[in-house]
Amino acid sequence: MSIWVDENTKLVVQGITGREGAFHAGRNKAYGTHVVAGVTPGKQGQDVDGIPVFNTVRDAVDETGANTAMVFVPPRFATDAVYEALDSGVDLVVCITEGIPAHDMMRAYTHLKRSGQRLVGPNCPGIISPGKATVGIMPTQVFQPGRVGLVSRSGTLTYQISKELELVGIGQSTVVGIGGDPVVGTSFIDCLEAFEADPDTDLVVMVGEIGGNEEEKAAEYIAANMKTPVVGYIAGFQAPPGKQMGHAGAIITGSSGTAQAKKEALEAKGVAVGTNPTEVAQLVKERVG
Amino acid sequence: MDLFEYQGKQLFARHGIPVPSGEVAETPAEARAAAERIGGKVVVKAQVQVGGRGKAGGIKLAENPDEAEARAGEILGMDIKGHTVHRVWIEAASEIVKEYYASVTFDRGEKKPLVMLSAMGGVDIEDVAHNNPDALAKLHVDPLTGFQQHHARWLVYTAKIDEGAQKGVVAILEKLYQAFIELDATLVEINPLIWTKSGDVVALDAKVSLDGNAMFRHPDYTELRESVTDDPQEKMAHDRGVTYVKLDGDVGILGNGAGLVMSTLDVVALAGGRPANFLDAGGGSKADEVVTALEVLLSDPKVKSLLVNIFGGITRCDEVANGLLTALDQTKATLPIVVRLDGTNEEEGRKIIAERAPSNVVVEKTMLSAAERAVELAKGA
Structure with missing residues (x-):
């Protein structure tokens, strides 16, 4: 599925x-x-x-x-x-x-x-279930059918992580780009819930970035509701406060929305967080390889 | 997009929110002339986008035009927490009875406007929220039905606004919400909102942030934005439509896609280096986009090496490589440049760079090795 x-x-x-x-x-x-x-x-x-x-x-x-x-x-x-x-x-x-x-x-x-x-979305690359269908603008050749779900706020970073997964022989059940805007229709939690219910998804990779608190909310959700393991990645540790980093939603407001806070929130709930895309693929490999 | 106090006050005035009469001045002579026109005691306020201006000596009272000129002379050019003061706002001094706080913000978590009111104004509202949460009345508004007068009344009673000021505060809250909507703002904040001796309720400060995505229905945004950045690279990037943020390191970064560029900065830092900037050349990265991006990066004298990190998706790496060659040829860049191409047609792309690029350009296969190399080259330069 x-x-x-x-x-x-x-x-x-x-x-x-x-x-x-x-x-x-x-x-x-x-x-x-x-x-x-x-x-x-x-x-x-x-x-x-x-x-x-x-x-x-x-x-x-x-x-x-x-x-x-x-x-x-x-x-x-x-x-x-x-x-x-x-x-x-x-x-x-x-x-x-x-x-x-x-x-x-x-x-x-x-x-x-x-x-x-x-x-x-909006401001998203779409959804692909490799080997079945794609709706959006993702370069389909970087995705292979498999059993890892991937959800991300960013496009090219998603492709990079899929490529890293391919290098360790891992494909995806579905990849969802939820979008880089501050208000998007589908949250990390919505995707996690759907992946949790999907018998053909063995693990979920969640790719977050600075801004907002959706990753923190997802951490709570994972601890309370998920049996499927989750591996995280957060982009934007070097982002200064108050500056929009490309995406409309990628902005640290005051002291909230930092990459460090998101990483800590995920780790506190037992989610492994990779420091770079290559390490993310290794963490996935260790868990499902 | 954050505005200066004077810009916010001018917008407030247009939306019927009472503000003290005032004018902008860029020289002490202009400050004197403004004070003469306003008449009476004036306040000279540094225009910087950073809190704590008052404590830093950026807000001063002047009894007459002579003093206004002198105070402006002291404040203009001051450095307040890294922000140079280029303008002062001269406004009529107010006689304050009470200081309140009012704001409408775009609450990302709830995805709704949030209206806040407090009878404890003039201080950092985060402190009030933390130490005295009952003193801050908060109300989320359904964006489809909007802010109603009963919402304003509830806020005023809950925040325990003084009786004599209640009507004035209700009126301001309604106008403030209207301004928030009409301006496509993400924040409109008045701190302090004052109750004066004459019984008026007036916005003594104005903090406004606008949504850059809404610029298409606000042609006047462009004018407001022009005066907010002082940095030469950020100015150049803005003029040419490049998504760029200046940082303080020496490894210049050019990548495609916001997430990948953020990740690139992090990887450079992990490799022991300091990124000089965020620059997203866009998902496609065609030759002319790369030329513009390189020109912005090369204009920063602090940049010692460049890291070009591209993931070819629908745009193929060989096209990107050719674009890069054109850009290198046009800009005649001589500093060390590390190129990493991954994704569609990566081999072809790498080959083009390896065979045809000038000797200051090296190719690395992975994002990590490319970051390490760029950091090394920046240190050696």
Whole structure:
């Protein structure tokens, strides 16, 4: 098994006629994901790489039975696209867009918690269940099918850690990029809970970074609820306070959100934390190899 | 994006929050002219983004324009905890009866706005929260229904605001929340919020942070941002759209993707070195992006060696390598450069660098060995 994305995924891509949308829709399809529809208002009737384009997500869902939406819409229009996807009734929305204002996401998050659907992102690379399906922008060649779950706030760092895992012969059940924004739809805890329930995930690698307290909350959750072992990594020990380190959410505010605090919180709950991506792979190998 | 007090006060005034009348001055002569226009006693306040200005001598009272000029002369150019004072804010002195605290922050944990009010203002609010938690009234707001007047009343009663000031504080809380929303702020804080002898409630300080992601609906943000950074590299990076943060080491860092770059800084530190910066050239790292990034890095005289750490995903390492060669050719960089390419087409990428790059460029296979080499080269330089 795997979580959230697999051979049953039927994907509609919002913003499919844009450069990025078209490129990645084609790549996801080439990997084997059932990309059943695209949406760009005013372009119904066209197709992108054989994928039919609709004016609205609702039409796309009605016509094709899409159950997952991926948002490739510029920040100014992205929150609307997320609401449109949620309102059309899909189970999962993956929002790739970077640069959505925090206020928009606060409102969308509040709505999401009432609707009970799942949003992954924004500002994320997506989800891949290697060998089954990919929804997003991840370079699929760095992932191999396997039994380790991986959840991360960062894109390239996820690829690096997957590469390190490959070097020690370990593949992944599912890899989730939850996104680098301060407000994201899916938290570490949501992913840990899903991996814990997945019989085909033997261990979870959790890749955190500075800012917020989601890693600390995850540490509590792991201690209280998980039998599946977890290995951690935290980026940003050298980050100065008050500076945004690339991701909108990667910022130490006052004395909170430091890498040291997160590492200590995880270690206090018995989670091994690697000091670099290579060591993370070794820690995983020792536990499941 | 944090603003200076004067910028915050100007925004407050536009949103109907009472602030003392004031003006910005960059020279003692301007300070005198401002004091003349304002009339009466004025306060001269250093504009720096760091707490504890008062204790450091950055806030002074002036009885008349002569004194305002003299005080401004003392404060301008002062160093307050590493921040040089380039501007002072001259404002009418207030007669304070009581000091309160009011703020609206974006609470990341709850993913909601948090409104806080206290009758114990003028001190570090974290101390109040820690030593006297009952004195701080806190309320999370549902962002879909917004802040209602009954919320303001509850806060005012719970924080035990003096009766005579209650109406004024309620009005300010409503306007403060409105400003928070309309400005796309992540923080609007008034500390102290004062109750004056004449019975008014006035914002005596203003701390405002704005969400850079919301700039597309606030064209005026650009102007505000321009005046907040003094560092030449940060200025250059900002002007050219490069994601850059200056640090104080000597190993320059160029990588792709925020997480990987943060991790690179950590690995350099683990290898015994000190990173000079954070620089994310973006997921793609095309030639022109790498040229711009290198130019920013090379303009920092403290940088002794460079570590280029790239993970090729959808962008292939051979494309990145070619981009890097173009960038090296254009910038004529002579300092030692360590390149580490991993991911898609890494072999091809490494080969291109090894065969065609100038002799100051070396290739390392792993992130750890590349960091060690860059640290060694910085020490030897």
